[in-house]
Amino acid sequence: MLLRTRLALTTAAVLALTSCGGSSTGSTSAGSSSAGSSSASAGGDLSGTLTVFAAASLTEVFGELGDQLEAENPDLTVQFNFAGSSALATQLTEGAPADVFASANEQQMTVVTDAALAEGTPTVFTENVLEIAVPPGNPGDVIGLADFADPDLTLAVCAAAVPCGAAAQAVFADAGITPVPDTEEEDVKAALTKVQLGEVDAALVYATDVQAAGDAVEGIEFPEAEQEVNSYPIAVLAAAPNADAAQAFVDLVRSDTGQQALEAAGFRSP
Amino acid sequence: MSLAAHVVVQRGGLLVDVRLAVADGEVLAVLGPNGAGKSSVLRVLAGLLVPDDGRVVVDGDTVWDDERVHVPAHRRALGMVFQDHLLFPHLSVTENVAFGLRTRGVARGPARAAADGWLTRVGLDGMGGRRPGELSGGQAQRAALARALVGEPRLLLLDEPLSALDARTRLTVRAELRRHLAEFAGATVLVTHDPVDALALADRVVVVEDGRVVQEGRPADVARRPRTDYVARLVGMTLLAGTGRGDVVDLDGGGTVAVGEEATGPVFVAVRPESVALYLSRPGGADPASGRSWGSPRNVWPTRLVTATPHGSTVRCDLDGEVPLTADVTVTAFAELGLAPGATVWASVKASEVAVYPR
Amino acid sequence: MTTASRRRVRRQGRRDGGVPAPLLVPAAVAVVFLVLPLVGLVVRAPWSDLGAQLTDPRVGEALRLSLETATLATLLSLVLGVPLAWVLARSRARGRAVLRALVTVPLVLPPVVGGVALFLVLGRRGLVGQYLDQWFGWTIPFSTTAVVIAETFVAMPFLVISVEGALRAADARFEDAAATLGADRWTTFRRVTLPLIAPGVAAGAVLCWARALGEFGATITFAGNFPGTTQTMPLAVYLALQSDPQAAIVLSLVLLAVSLATLLLLRDRWLGRAGAGP
Numbered sequence: 007m008l009l010r011t012r013l014a015l016t017t018a019a020v021l022a023l024t025s026c027g028g029s030s031t032g033s034t035s036a037g038s039s040s041a042g043s044s045s046a047s048a049g050g051d052l053s054g055t056l057t058v059f060a061a062a063s064l065t066e067v068f069g070e071l072g073d074q075l076e077a078e079n080p081d082l083t084v085q086f087n088f089a090g091s092s093a094l095a096t097q098l099t100e101g102a103p104a105d106v107f108a109s110a111n112e113q114q115m116t117v118v119t120d121a122a123l124a125e126g127t128p129t130v131f132t133e134n135v136l137e138i139a140v141p142p143g144n145p146g147d148v149i150g151l152a153d154f155a156d157p158d159l160t161l162a163v164c165a166a167a168v169p170c171g172a173a174a175q176a177v178f179a180d181a182g183i184t185p186v187p188d189t190e191e192e193d194v195k196a197a198l199t200k201v202q203l204g205e206v207d208a209a210l211v212y213a214t215d216v217q218a219a220g221d222a223v224e225g226i227e228f229p230e231a232e233q234e235v236n237s238y239p240i241a242v243l244a245a246a247p248n249a250d251a252a253q254a255f256v257d258l259v260r261s262d263t264g265q266q267a268l269e270a271a272g273f274r275s276p
Numbered sequence: 277m278s279l280a281a282h283v284v285v286q287r288g289g290l291l292v293d294v295r296l297a298v299a300d301g302e303v304l305a306v307l308g309p310n311g312a313g314k315s316s317v318l319r320v321l322a323g324l325l326v327p328d329d330g331r332v333v334v335d336g337d338t339v340w341d342d343e344r345v346h347v348p349a350h351r352r353a354l355g356m357v358f359q360d361h362l363l364f365p366h367l368s369v370t371e372n373v374a375f376g377l378r379t380r381g382v383a384r385g386p387a388r389a390a391a392d393g394w395l396t397r398v399g400l401d402g403m404g405g406r407r408p409g410e411l412s413g414g415q416a417q418r419a420a421l422a423r424a425l426v427g428e429p430r431l432l433l434l435d436e437p438l439s440a441l442d443a444r445t446r447l448t449v450r451a452e453l454r455r456h457l458a459e460f461a462g463a464t465v466l467v468t469h470d471p472v473d474a475l476a477l478a479d480r481v482v483v484v485e486d487g488r489v490v491q492e493g494r495p496a497d498v499a500r501r502p503r504t505d506y507v508a509r510l511v512g513m514t515l516l517a518g519t520g521r522g523d524v525v526d527l528d529g530g531g532t533v534a535v536g537e538e539a540t541g542p543v544f545v546a547v548r549p550e551s552v553a554l555y556l557s558r559p560g561g562a563d564p565a566s567g568r569s570w571g572s573p574r575n576v577w578p579t580r581l582v583t584a585t586p587h588g589s590t591v592r593c594d595l596d597g598e599v600p601l602t603a604d605v606t607v608t609a610f611a612e613l614g615l616a617p618g619a620t621v622w623a624s625v626k627a628s629e630v631a632v633y634p635r
Numbered sequence: 636m637t638t639a640s641r642r643r644v645r646r647q648g649r650r651d652g653g654v655p656a657p658l659l660v661p662a663a664v665a666v667v668f669l670v671l672p673l674v675g676l677v678v679r680a681p682w683s684d685l686g687a688q689l690t691d692p693r694v695g696e697a698l699r700l701s702l703e704t705a706t707l708a709t710l711l712s713l714v715l716g717v718p719l720a721w722v723l724a725r726s727r728a729r730g731r732a733v734l735r736a737l738v739t740v741p742l743v744l745p746p747v748v749g750g751v752a753l754f755l756v757l758g759r760r761g762l763v764g765q766y767l768d769q770w771f772g773w774t775i776p777f778s779t780t781a782v783v784i785a786e787t788f789v790a791m792p793f794l795v796i797s798v799e800g801a802l803r804a805a806d807a808r809f810e811d812a813a814a815t816l817g818a819d820r821w822t823t824f825r826r827v828t829l830p831l832i833a834p835g836v837a838a839g840a841v842l843c844w845a846r847a848l849g850e851f852g853a854t855i856t857f858a859g860n861f862p863g864t865t866q867t868m869p870l871a872v873y874l875a876l877q878s879d880p881q882a883a884i885v886l887s888l889v890l891l892a893v894s895l896a897t898l899l900l901l902r903d904r905w906l907g908r909a910g911a912g913p
Contacts, residue, residue: 092877160759160777165860167878188777189859190866192873196855203751204760205776324811349814350823356815362808366830375826376816427817 053081056251057103059094060086061110061238063134063194063214067271068108071258075251082251090193091169098123098243105252108240108259110134111169115239125249128241131259132273135235136173137213138226139201146207151177151228153208154185162197162209165190170197173234174210180233198223212236217272237276278302278463279431283320284329285313292316292487298463298480305466305478305495309506313487314467318435321465322356323349334463335430350379352431355424359436361416363408369395369419370404376427394422398452414445421456432457434466438473450476471510475499483507501633502546514602516545517635525632531598534574536628542635549592551629552603555622556613576624577601581615595623673891680888681881688885696863697871697886698893704779704867705847708786709794712843715787716794717836721824723795724802735799742792749788750856757784757857781858782865786847793846794839801835802828841898848894 056075060068065088072084087094087104091114098107099121107124108131109115115128140148146159154161163185164171171190178185188206191197197209202222216225240259242252258264265275278300285292292313298304306314319325321332323339332340334354339347355376363372373391378384388404395404398418400411408416417437424432437453438446454477457464468474474481475495483491483498483506491503502508508515518527520539526532533545553559559576579597586592591610593603601623605613615621654662688694722728723735741749757764757775767773775781809831813823829836851869858865860874868890875883 090877096880160774162859165874165877167874187861189861190874192855192860192870192877199751199856200754200859203754203758205754205758319811322811322815324814348819349811350817350819354815356812358808358812362806362812364809364812364827364830366833375813375818379813379817379819379822423816433815 051081052079052248052251052254054248054251055083055085056105056248056255057085057087058106058108058255059098059102059104060088060106060108061091061094062088063110063212064088064108064238066218067264067267067273068259070267071255071264074263075255075258079251079254084251084255092117103245103247104243105246105248106240106242106255108238110236110238111172112237112239113169113172115241118241118243123244124241125244125246126242128239129256129260130237130276131240131256132238132265132268133235133276134212134214134238134273135231136170136177136210136228137216137231138208138228139198139211139216139219139223140208140226141201141204142221142224144224144226145204148208148226150226151181151230152183154178154187154210155183157186159207160205161185161187162189162191162200162206163187164194164197164210165192168193169236170194170210170212173236176234177210177230181230212272213274214272238273278335279321279465280331280333281317281321282330283317283327283332285316285320285325285327287313287316287487290487292484294482294484294487294489296321296465296482298465300463301461302480303457303464303466303478305468305474305481306484307468307471307474307481307498307507307510308484310469312484314469314484315435317484318356318433318465318467321431322354322433323347323352353427353429354431354433355427355429356433357417357420357424357435357437360440361408361413361420363411363416363419363423365408367408368404369400369406369408369411372408372419373404373423373426376423380427390426391422394426395419398422398456412445413441414449417441417449418452421453425456425460430462432460432462432464434464434468436468437466439468439470453477471499471507500546501544501631503544503635508546512549514547514549514600516547516599518543518545520632523627527599529598529600531577533599533625533630534627535630535632536626537632539632539634543632544635546631546633547601547625548629549602549604550590551625552595552601553624554593554603554605554609554613554615555624558622559624574627575630576622579621579623581617581619581621583617584610584615593621595621597623599623601625676884676888676891680884682885684881684885688882689889693862693866694871694886694889697866697868698889700779700782700863700865701848701867701869701890702893702897704782704786705844705850707783708790708847709840709844711783711787712791712794712847713836713840716791716839716843717798717829720795720798720802721828724799725807738795739792741789742796746789746850746852746854747856750785750853753781753785753788753853753857757781776857777859777861777865779858779864782854782867785853785857786850789850789853790843790846794836794843797839797842798832798836801832801839804835805831837901841901845894845898848890 058068058072068086072086076082076084091109091111094107095109095114095117098104098118107118118124119128138148140146153159163174166172166175194211194215198211198215198219200206201209202219213225216223240256242249242256246252269275279296279298281296283292283294290313294317296304306317308314316325320327327340329342330340331338331342334352338345339352364375367375370388370391373394374387377387377390392404395401398421400415400418403411403415411419438450441449450473457477466473466477478495481493481495481498482489483504485504485506491498491507498507499511502511502513502515505515516527516533518525518533520541520543522538524532524534525539525543525545535545577597577599579595579601582594582596584591584593587604590604590606593605595601595603603623613621719738723731754761754776756762759765759768759774759776764775767775775784805828809827810823813827818826849869851873854867855870860866860870868886872883872886872890875886
């Protein structure tokens with residue numbers, strides 16, 4: 007429902023695959039209209055620039071929350087750097103200046119905390135589970151995770167090196183299934199694109215990705231997904247140039263408003 | 277007739293329209309200034325350029341007839357020599373000469389043997405293994421001639437074959453070319469802007485200017501009786517147009533010239549520079565009644581020296597006056613006259629030295 | 636004189652001219668600009684990992700696949716691209732300018748978009764691909780064939796542009812001379828034109844091969860990523876970068892070393908031949 011206008015096929019593919027950051031625009035805050043929810047930033051006295059490094063899967067929700075924070079604090083500018091969590095972790099350890107880091111998994115957050123770059127202990131603010139994405143009409147008649155062992159189907163999973171691939175591997179291991187994918191995609195959006203193009207019969211992606219793709223794909227939930235829930239930790243960074251705003255943003259994400267926005271995008275509360 | 281051609285081709289602003297006929301064993305020179313269209317004519321004969329109209333017949337076979345017959349270059353039995361030889365740089369000299377035989381289906385061995393035979397004929401014995409880049413200009417042009425002749429073509433086309441060579445090499449290659457042309461049984465068309473090439477190599481000359489044939493004839497006749505300023509200048513003569521009136525010609529540009537033979541109607545008058553003599557004062561006497569000079573020489577005109585250019589042992593003097601002339605005088609005579617540009621000088625020519633022929 | 640000594644003489648002649656300062660300074664800056672990132676890779680590379688990386692069979696597989704597919708893509712580009720270059724340079728057909736612009740599109744197209752475009756044509760729901768699937772049971776995506784196609788799509792324009800330039804620079808009158816010697820256009824092309832432009836073809840093939848070897852976006856999109864089938868070195872490097880950046884650096888250097896060695900080897904051969912010309 008949310009953001010469906012952006013999902014013209016090619017546009018989605020291009021945007022997804024070029025994986026450029028760029029704060030999202032034109033998002034209508036349809037789901038999160040409950041403006042009454044209190045947040046710690048209600049004072050509206052924050053100023054300067056807030057820089058948030060966030061996993062690419064958070065692009066839409068965080069863009070929305072950033073707009074809200076800016077609206078409440080006219081002197082504040084919120085900047086986002088959306089990319090793969092590992093790329094962000096690398097950038098941070100290489101000295102990139104930022105106030106907040108939101109990772110799509112705990113591994114990459116550990117990279118940052120190990121480097122003593124985080125202020126305090128990171129908190130898990132949302133969760134994501136794997137879902138099977140199939141093209142509309144489900145041409146491969148996929149019903150569950152076991153279909154990933156069917157050599158007659160064209161199947162995509164994420165490469166083990168990227169978070170969704172690691173999660174997929176774990177899920178397959180738990181379920182005792184040996185998958186026979188045709189391709190190990192470099193990120194979840196690339197896997198989703200191939201579903202959208204109808205070039206694969208199924209791909210193992212996140213529930214949020216299925217949600218974001220709207221009518222372009224169909225999602226199939228499967229019980230084994232519960233074995234590998236993906237937790238998203240967030241932390242204010244030790245060297246944050248704008249620590250007050252950073253804390254305000256983290257609080258907003260964890261508030262009712264933030265959680266509702268995340269749920270609307272397919273995430274679930276921890 | 278071994279070659280009969282009518283070529284009409286538009287080149288930029290120039291419309292070329294030329295008819296040529298060459299007999300077997302005959303060498304026809306197409307002489308003309310740069311840009312006259314003569315190379316275009318040759319390219320049409322070769323089949324490398326599509327004409328706008330016309331017909332080309334070689335040995336009775338029509339190879340081009342406007343909309344009806346189009347034989348491409350590679351299926352015409354012709355040989356062509358280009359100005360800068362155009363030997364293929366990646367092939368040896370022997371392979372270059374054998375190229376035309378190989379494309380026409382001759383086996384490798386016989387083709388190379390024939391090529392080496394021709395290399396010997398043109399004086400390049402033992403040089404077949406070299407690359408064209410290792411030959412001198414003269415050697416390369418000899419190899420190019422061998423390459424054109426080895427296939428025993430019915431038509432030989434030479435496009436400025438000597439003009440890329442230095443003066444000394446040109447002399448020797450020209451003499452050799454003359455010998456090979458004499459032995460060649462087919463028709464030859466030679467395109468050149470050098471009258472010496474045309475005079476030395478051709479049986480007949482066609483002069484092309486601005487896309488048209490302006491004069492045609494045996495080389496000696498063309499040299500003796502030029503019909504355009506261009507040809508006259510090439511052969512070193514002054515050409516004047518006029519109307520014959522017995523033993524005098526009234527020039528179109530004013531003035532009269534006494535001539536050695538009777539002439540009537542429109543004529544050309546041609547004067548050789550070496551037959552013009554210069555004097556500081558008026559030579560000989562004159563008939564006070566008619567004002568015409570008499571005795572010998574009968575042609576005397578006052579002129580002004582425009583330029584004087586040393587030319588070997590002589591000095592070429594361009595003269596302006598009622599009758600514009602060019603005079604060649606010896607260096608000694610020029611020194612004795614003590615002339616400077618702008619000086620007034622009397623010019624005289626014997627009537628018997630003046631060539632006159634109908635226009 | 637031998638070829639080698641002639642070349643030496645030519646080089647000497649060039650050196651006498653010297654390099655003017657307005658050219659020397661930017662040229663030096665350019666060298667630093669291009670080489671310094673490479674130096675960075677070499678300096679920061681964890682050389683101790685090198686042995687482990689090189690003995691990893693997946694690395695060897697990716698390297699082999701890269702070299703094979705890049706070579707096949709170059710051969711395919713030669714077979715198709717040289718004739719295309721000839722048409723662009725020599726034919727008098729209308730719309731050549733439009734054609735040239737069209738065939739160079741892959742140069743400006745982001746490669747991932749190129750990959751999507753290939754899906755739309757050759758994918759199993761693509762304009763052509765659906766019939767290949769229905770009639771012959773051929774599905775191209777996610778196969779080594781797809782890698783070669785993706786690499787060819789991205790790399791062939793480099794060859795075409797290079798060869799077209801060589802054709803334009805070559806003296807077309809040699810082709811006239813060949814025609815007067817009884818060679819039809821095909822014979823002329825094979826025996827005269829192609830040897831004359833051989834250095835340009837070689838340069839174009841090198842560019843093409845190098846581009847194909849480094850191809851990432853179109854390949855991972857159209858061919859996917861599966862070890863042994865479609866995972867070329869750039870894909871392996873990219874994925875290593877996700878989990879182990881140090882390993883990625885080592886892999887990059889392996890790819891770099893292999894490609895440089897190949898090019899240097901071939902370069903000597905080709906220059907040897909090109910130097911024999913006039």
